[in-house]
Amino acid sequence: MTPVAKPQASSIECAPGASPRTAFIERSHERSKALGLTRAEKCEFDPLVRSDLALARERNHRLYLHAAPVMHLLLEQIVNTESMILLTDAQGTILHAVGDDHFLARAGRVALMPGENWAEHSKGTNAIGTALFEEAPTLVHAGEHFMLANDFLTCSAAPIFDPRGAMLGVLDVTGDHRGYHQHTMGLVRMSARMIENHWLSDDNNNRLRLHFHSRAEFIGTLLEGILVVGADGRLLGANRGGLDQLGLSDAALRAMSLPSLFGTTTAAVYDHFRMPMSAPMRLTTVCGKTFFVTARFDWPSRPVIAGLGLDEPTPAAARPRPATVPVPAAAPHGLQYLRTGDAQIEQVVAKIRRILDRDIPLLILGETGTGKEVLARAVHQDSKRASQPFVAVNCASIPESLIEAELFGYEDGAFTGARRKGAPGRLVQANGGTLFLDEIGDMPLQLQARLLRVLQERSVTPLGSNKSIPIDIALISATHRNLREMIEHNEFREDLYYRLNGLALRLPSLRDRSDLEAMTRRILQAERPQDAPELSAQVAELFRRYPWPGNIRQLANVLRTAAVMSAGEHQITVAHLSDDFIEDARRAGPRPPALVEPARPLEIPPAAVQSSLAPAPTPTSIPATPHSLEQASIEMIRAALEAAGGNISAASKQLRISRNTIYRKLRWSNGG
Template identity: 75%
Template sequence: MSTTSNPALGLAAVLPRAEFIERSHQRSSGLGLSRSEQRELEPMVRSDLNLARERNQRLYLHAAPVMHMLFEQIVNTESMIVLTDAAGTILHSVGDDDFLARADKVALAPGANWAEHSRGTNAIGTALFEGSPTLIHGPEHFMHANNFLTCSAAPIFDPRGNMLGVLDVTGDHRSYHQHTMGLVRMSARMIENHWLSDDYNNRLRLHFHSRAEFIGTLLEGILVVGPDGKLLGANRGALDLLGLSGAALRAQTLTSLLGTSTAAVYDHFRMPLSAPMRLSLASGQSFYVTARFDWPSRPVVAGLGLLDTEPAPAAPVKPQAEAAGPAPAAKLSGLQYLRTGDAQVDTLVQKIQRVLDRDIPLLILGETGTGKELLARAVHVDSKRARQPFVAVNCASIPESLIEAELFGYEDGAFTGARRKGASGRILQANGGTLFLDEIGDMPLPLQARLLRVLQERSVTPLGSAKSIPVDIAVFCATHRNLREMIAAQSFREDLYYRLNGLAVRIPALRERSDLDAIVRRILLAERPQDAPTLSPPVAALFASYHWPGNIRQLANVLRTAAVMSAGEAQITPAHLSDDFLEDAAASLGRAAAARPQPASVAVMPVQELPAVAAEPPAASLQQAEAAMRASRIPLSQEASLGQTLEQAEIEMIRAALAAVGGNISAASKQLGISRNTIYRKLHWNAGPAEG
């Protein structure tokens, strides 16, 4: 569909369009430009253009994929896409070849400047001046030489409102489509949103709209919130929805703007698939709000250490915890950094160091969450292959129908849905470096035979190809399964097992390790390097007694939330821990208590005989009991022989109630008629060290 209609955009939404164009023409005349003569402006020399591109490299990196996607929408329409910097200099362009040649005749090409002072009224220059999306159609251009063009341009801003550049689609005015301006505006917003996410990937971001179905679209607003609740930045959608300027928004806090706090937001969105919050401005206007927080990708926090997550780093990231003195000149060992004081881990590291760079396959065993991939990366970092790729494949996460293509690659047309030109597999991607096969026990039997052949022949044959390609890879594998049992059940090949099992090492579960405190310190320092908190005594006691079924991954997730919830505070207390973790911890304490034999002198009231509503025991009597125990300074073993105090009897009653309801702290609190915090506090007092 072609049209010569000119939708009102930018300031034209406020001013009549004719007046909007006339204002720009007056500015152009005032600059001494002539409508009938094309100014002879030489584009930048190549070196200056390269310098401008280098200064705006980040803008191009965010804009390039959006430009490519946009070009797919306008291909073969006699059009081109232009990216400029904040001064109006064209950095990059892409378009139909014939139209690029026509545009070059009016210097619409990289290196040329299209600000109003150079080209008069045009979409790029006028959008830069007005700071809003602008359409300039045919004869609306100030210079007659540009009248064959229709240009749709939108400025690009960073989250603080600074102009970054302009995205523009220019085409023959006879084939202008009324939807082009909308595509350009949406594309500019995509670039802005990518920039915002990149700037604030480790900050809380609130995505909101007055209609819930618009969250996740380009119409949503995005607010960036600091740990103290200050608003750090926003996208243009947020400013439009809130009716605020960037400066006015940054003067607000989350509480003053939306009447909530960061703690309330984190508490609401702790659980997966949480429903959007409903928050309101002081004016009464309400929004649906969801929260996102992309934890920093630079370190892998698994307690064992902090390593760069990018493949093949020249050296691991310098440790941020417990550094003594200046950093050594030599490359820090990834394996050494994993040593945090546990004897089992020390022995494991020593074993691996003996076989490093000996072309011996490594099989890493251990429960889920113990840090198997982190160990594999550390070995890679210490090896001669450190500057080559580290390619990790989780055999359990790839559908069985795709894992063969994923590993071995495929030729064009190898199967329905295959990419044009085919794709290299993960084995070829790891050539020269390390291939890490996580959850190898989940690899289908037919693929086990193919993998064995690759390891024996040191070559790989992509699907649909008859050509074998030589590969040079180190192979590390990991699993939480018992491969020997799988061999006996004929679900894992014995010959592959012995091929992979050059050296088998087992990472101990977190509950079996003696370095919990050091791991906690390291994780907290990574999460809050400026003001790392410590654990309060009740939390430290809980962590020491908890069984950690998710191991270090679970510990990192618990501490990650707690570090945010305790922002501005020196200690992490039970109030900073998520409810689901507290309930599971209380349940495990209840199960442990139920499994212990009860002392004969203790009479525990059956749960069914408890009153429906019970007041908390008088504080004075509990305090007197505690004071008497502490004043006597009797060791716990002697205390038990003298008979239980009221506090101890109450704790046993709470444990019995928890055991009866399967550890559900909410159900137990209802049964006992006391609050969940009371249950948690009293169990922790009992679990903590005696005060002498």
């Protein structure tokens, strides 16, 4: 069950029964009723289809990268407590869940599983949905859930924000209400802060970061503040702990500089921490608050977004650094990172460079998974707007009833179910930067006229407001649909089409590209930078023959799994590929000559070699009689795999051994 902080008069996490908490739950119940939900309502299952869930996970892959290790640590704290840990996106859709197997099964009966949406409009009062609405840590215990079917749960949830205050998602611990523990909420809140701190550091891993606290012993803990400083001394951001200690809002902080806040300069900070093991600096703000400060400055090592990452490092010449820190060789980034030898991509990049920073809208066409968002991010990073926000909106993933509010924003109380303090909307969030409208072909027809007006007038009016907000954005749109056909069927506005189509570019499908090998190497290098594996000849041939219906996204997912499965080995073999992928490859067309690696000579330790043994068979020869029980079992496994067409699941059933045993023995036989 989930824990709670000590009762406070203004805290929503006060102990069960306290009046502020009761009023808080009652407000959520009123919203649930206004949304048309009933307490006796049965939990309906409405999960995302497998492809949509995969897409949602891909869009939130960076969030998962930062959350996964934190979830693992949190799981160690609640193991064997009939609990589970959930990560959702900013819309309340569950992306990942880990926990006790028995409790995961129980939770599944009330749709508490990946792919399900737990926003208030879907499930009524619950910790995830209410934390999203209130934008604050939330505990919902037993019968406080709006739907009675959920009253066996106690849930503690904390929202996760990016450095600019935009909602990224929610971290939640849910358990049996009988196991309620008062410390759970504290663990969840600290874990959410840890994810936020990781995100802040990753966003600014090539900039000076000051870690501070009024007490030196708290530096390096979750209570510390983190301050990001630009090369010119401007303050670029801080974590929530830092803002709280300084007593500043994010906007107020960004209007200040290191000299105006602490009366010192970046040069003085670098000089102080030039030597290893330097003692913390003692700095005092203009308001008289004294803090102990340490400095960190990490060079970015590699881009990371699904193996095609585009977190652009600051140009080396612009980076502030101590004289003792060597400058690493600059890695390709932006549009340059996409150039892997394919002539079609070269043409796309050349066209984009001609219109870069010319205020010409870009429309990216192509099948799902071809890397449309990756290209959009690359364009942003190579533009003059690179230091400003890049805001991506997937028009197909946001419920039709909410997309207008998501895009244009809304005032407090503009409609039932709106967040308490209103929201600025994605268009305003992108002001000064780039707005990426993915799957624009799925935008409801009635909203297309309003979007056209906003793009023409360069201003937006939030729902429930009479105030027009000017915006300055670069616009990139993308779709896998045929917009011209949609126009003919009155499903897409022709005037909006020509407003979006300043330059239309089509990304080729992966099966039509000539750079599969180069992309494979780049993805594997991103997944395992220290020991990137190679593909075996059979896997390379399989990849060349496979049609890749999921395009680059599918390739990245296949390689990510294979990189994990082959950990500690230098080559990816068929044994490291997912059974689903192998089965798809068999159904896709003519099967490659061998979906199972050919037998390799048995490597016997020198001490065990006997002169009477016959030479080991070569891959093309008829296998000789096995020289040991271990080799005999390996040959039997290979024969079963051959008969099963490479299907490891079928072979394991035939042999009555586990798939893990098959993987282990094949790795042993290949010298792994």
